[in-house]
Amino acid sequence: GKAASNGKAVAPETAPPRPATIMLDWTINSDHGGLYTAIQRGYFARNHIAAAPKVPSSSTSQIQLVAAGQANFGISYETDLLAARAQHIPVRSVMCIMQHPLNTVMALKSSGITRPRQLAGKTIGMAGSPSDIPIVSAVMRHDGASIKEARMVNVGYNLLPALLSRRVDAVVGVYWTWEAIQARMKGYPVNVMRVERWGVPNYCELVLVASERTIRAQPIFVREVVQSLQQGYADAAAHPLAAWTALHRADAALSRPLVLRSLELLGPVETDATTVGYQDPRQWEAYAAWLWANHMISRPVAADVAYTNQFLQPHVR
Amino acid sequence: MKGIEAREISRTFRVDGHALPVLCGVSVAAPPGGFVAVLGPSGSGKSTLLSIMAGLDRPDAGRVVVDGRDVTGRLGLAGYMPQRDLLLPWRRTLDNVALGPELSGMSRADARRLAASHFPRFGLAGFERAYPRTLSGGMRQRAALLRTFLSEREILLLDEPLGALDAMTRMDLQSWLLDVWEEMRKTIVLVTHDVDEAIYLADRIYLLSSRPARVSAVLDVDLRRPRPYDEIVTSTRFLSLKREILGLLGHRPVVTT
Amino acid sequence: MKGIEAREISRTFRVDGHALPVLCGVSVAAPPGGFVAVLGPSGSGKSTLLSIMAGLDRPDAGRVVVDGRDVTGRLGLAGYMPQRDLLLPWRRTLDNVALGPELSGMSRADARRLAASHFPRFGLAGFERAYPRTLSGGMRQRAALLRTFLSEREILLLDEPLGALDAMTRMDLQSWLLDVWEEMRKTIVLVTHDVDEAIYLADRIYLLSSRPARVSAVLDVDLRRPRPYDEIVTSTRFLSLKREILGLLGHRPVVTT
Amino acid sequence: MKPWTRYLPSAALLVIAGLAWQWIVTARHIPSFILPGPVDIAQTAWRLRSLLLTNALPTTEIAVLGFLVALAAGVLLAIAIHLSRVVELALYPLIIASQAIPVLALAPIMLLVLGFTIGPKLIIVALICFFPITVNTVDGLRAVDPDLIRMMRSLGAHRLTILREAELPGALPYLFSGAKVAVTFSVIGALYSEYVGSTEGLGYLMTQLQNQFETGALFGAMALLTAIGVALFAAVTLAERLLIPWHRDERAALYTNRKGYR
Amino acid sequence: MKPWTRYLPSAALLVIAGLAWQWIVTARHIPSFILPGPVDIAQTAWRLRSLLLTNALPTTEIAVLGFLVALAAGVLLAIAIHLSRVVELALYPLIIASQAIPVLALAPIMLLVLGFTIGPKLIIVALICFFPITVNTVDGLRAVDPDLIRMMRSLGAHRLTILREAELPGALPYLFSGAKVAVTFSVIGALYSEYVGSTEGLGYLMTQLQNQFETGALFGAMALLTAIGVALFAAVTLAERLLIPWHRDERAALYTNRKGYR
């Protein structure tokens, strides 16, 4: 204020950094290791950007907030993004954060269930999201059984308590990089059936979403944010401990053993591509078709308009 | 000064689905500066009549006239003292009494000062800051009377204002009422069930019949004023009036002579 | 039959932080089947005394004795009629009156029948199903009196039971009260502010001084029973008693002769 | 006022608000996935009417049943608190505490204890809405004119007779204030209860619709929900009128002398 | 009763319940991540005390501020509804409707309109807790003895004077019933408000703890939350006592004749 009123030009270095609001998909957790690493290592600051992560009110509101321009970016799910595209909501994925599904079907080791067909005759707990039933259906069909042989019950957000207390025999809607670790840490070994290995097409569990308007109007800004994140996630994959430190600074309530173990598991998932953040056209096409075939989206979606690789820096590993 | 008149008032209530005619063409007139008493059996409709004159209830037929203008249903023209004392439970006694002048536009401080100045005469000294529920029945009634009186209206409608008082306190306040009336020339309509009180205070007495009430007699009290209590109540005219009224009310003539 | 006695009762209230002595060693005794009246200035402590005798309030000193037993603070021994009528707003008039016998253990149907049978005499016929708020002041009081009377206690404590009634209705209920008392020999303590009423009804009259109340005089009413109204109130003994009481209450002797 | 004119102001306001809403949405080109206009909502709701109505039924059922449980529990608790000082001191703080815990946080425990029955759902609804009833009833029982109670005591009334004949009727207006609040909350309670083990009902449907970005239908479901809430409130108000006849008409012609107004 | 003995029954019940709880958990080998025993909870809470207390502060702040907003809004709405039949008919149904919509469903819209300020949080809390105040105050304003109002009218009182001197004081007991309910809800409202773009406060902490399956700490946070709720309720009860002095002592010695009891 003072400098300006004196009529002097404001030097670019003293201007406040440009804010980039990023709606998270959930409370701060290991999935955001790369984001906080990028913040802590100054990758955003280098571009004169101040990243401002925000926690959402519900797991779907971030896409709407991004579309409405209330947030610049959002971390969301490929599934939700394609559902939003089916409603013609003008948002795109600009980066794939997790190259594989994290959502999984999980049973206690003691139950002896190691593969989907053993779910026949069992009770399966779900959280009530629309993908639960198609996923179980797909993995059971792939293994030669039918979902009709299992009993699906909605247990809300109480998947793990329901499983560990044996109210249900298996659950769907948990992450093998989070709840599976928690179960093991509580002394309950679990069997994880990763869905992409049992007939569900591979997809990006988490993506970075921007609105088409932002992409059109501020491509450089988007590039700088995306590339800061690429670097951050590459670092997090390589140095889980550093990522833990960054996360812990952001949220003191995080538990070290759980988050650290999760970061270790997530590293390979984040970097399993030619460059961090890459979105594979064939896989997107296949997943969009699978969603439509399973009635999870209201219209068929052309996958190529749902994402863009144009902002990625190549060869970040 | 203003006079007040009720002209040919009729009022019917519904009780448990049946029509209950209460007032049947009742006319009562208090000339400016006049003191009128209304006597009648319990349940005949005296309170109903007074609340209609106060503008709180509307007659089914008839009009209320003040100074020649139809004011049926108009409120705030007359100071009205209801039969129940109706003190505000959340105001201390002094503030309850001060409500009268306050609602007539006086500042709260002045109203309180004015009210406080009357407390000793009304036997309420020391109870300024007491809540109404701690007062005795008679004290509550006195506070309500004082509140109405201090509302500074030219017309006062009083519904059994002294009914809960013992003989002594009652005589005392009767004299007080006469004093202030003579001094300030208010127009007063008094509902009472005490024949002596009516004769002692009023210029004119309306007798109501039992329900449905009609005016069964109007008597002019031709006793001189001022009226020293002792002389008046022993005068032959007083006694003959009393006998007449009790007779009209259906009482056998047993008045002490 | 039971008598009731208040022995050396003292009671002090706190009003606005100050101590207010109200009763100061007051003793009142009603022998079995006796009819006792309590007279005193407004605010002296009559209601306080009666509620202590009913067991609703505790004296700071003194005892209430029934049939020689200390019953201070015991409830339900006597039928008590408070000064405010206190009808239950959610019960119709008949049900309000029936509450008396009901609480004495009668079935609801019987209680209603019993209550209904007294309605005509009390001038309440036709109002059985009316809610209390639609009754006139005097009608409410009559309903409350009937409720207390029908509670079928041997001892009745009545706090100004006829205060809101006109002369006619009042005389009528006074005679009724005497009739039932003579017939059923109840023990009655009556608080009143009407000297005539006290003399006409009671065997013995207690006069209270103004606050703090002490018993300033006890008078035995040596009039014969039964007491036909017309004869009694014209008798010289009645008049001399009245003069004596008014004198004791501080009134100048202006009784009509 | 004639019955139909009673609803004019409400309807007028609704229409005006609707028009303004539609105008803003149209004029400012707000995309329907963010805020659909009323026309949009109405169309979608009409298209999905059978889906909406099918799911409204179980939600209403749970709401009403849960409210009844809450009513019984709330009044009984209030009576216990009123009658016994010890109960009051022991229980009241715990009852208050129960309201500061998000019910959904308790869901896992209820699930563990009661399994996938209707039990946990009713408990969730009842937990969400019994509190206003209890607080109001306690305050109502205490607000009864103490002189009335003295009168009953002097006539030898038993403690429970006083409760039944004086305190409970006197507390009814308070109780109904609480019940009106409670019944409105019961709708939201029913919604929450469906997050715990349901595959039907408006709450379940809303999650699904939200996940699929069916914003128009989502708003339609919310409109239906509010309609249910208003209807239940009106039902309790009607019950209040029928159960407190002595209260009725008391206020008639209080601010006017024209008979029949209000 | 002496002041300290007042809390004996409550404390005794707490201790008994705690012992029973601990016994069940130990005897039936319930794993602590499902239902931790009180000892567990206490230990965890003590270990995390600074984390808990740091996060309790913003939550309490939002709860209190939101409650005050709700109090003002609730009373003003009630007065408007009471004074004007048209406002009543137009607004009351909408107010009721506002309670049947889950506030969290409105959160995105509020964020869209107001952004990440304190505004949406206060609105969420106020929306959750103004309703009991409004309903109770409306009912309270209507419950004032009509004869008192007639008396005031006959003395020529202005409509607003009647409101100020008769109706509002008469409605206070009702208003406070509503306020007690509201302040209890404000705590949960504050919790919910933290789901909207917050990274501090007990609500955020609880989500995070639940997410990490830190059940012991989660229960610790809930215990803290309930303590805040009970404290706020007690504060409003105290305000009630101070603001309704004519009500106080009315009930003293009502069921007993021993002076000084209660």
Ligand SMILES: Nc1ncnc2c1ncn2[C@@H]1O[C@H](COP(=O)(O)OP(=O)(O)OP(=O)(O)O)[C@@H](O)[C@H]1O
């Ligand atoms: N609960 C109470 N708290 C404080 N003071 C009280 C209480 N009850 C009565 N008093 C006071 O005690 C005194 C006597 O009251 P009481 O009602 O006994 O008088 P009373 O003789 O019945 O008068 P009245 O003839 O007017 O009814 C009064 O000054 C009153 O203010």
Ligand SMILES: Nc1ncnc2c1ncn2[C@@H]1O[C@H](COP(=O)(O)OP(=O)(O)OP(=O)(O)O)[C@@H](O)[C@H]1O
């Ligand atoms: N609001 C009402 N609704 C129905 N009936 C009523 C209402 N108000 C009064 N009444 C009836 O009208 C009649 C006359 O009542 P009112 O109060 O005018 O009598 P009153 O002459 O003042 O009697 P009292 O001397 O006993 O006070 C009574 O029978 C009463 O029941």
Ligand SMILES: [Mg+2]
């Ligand atoms: Mg009357």
Ligand SMILES: [Mg+2]
């Ligand atoms: Mg008295």
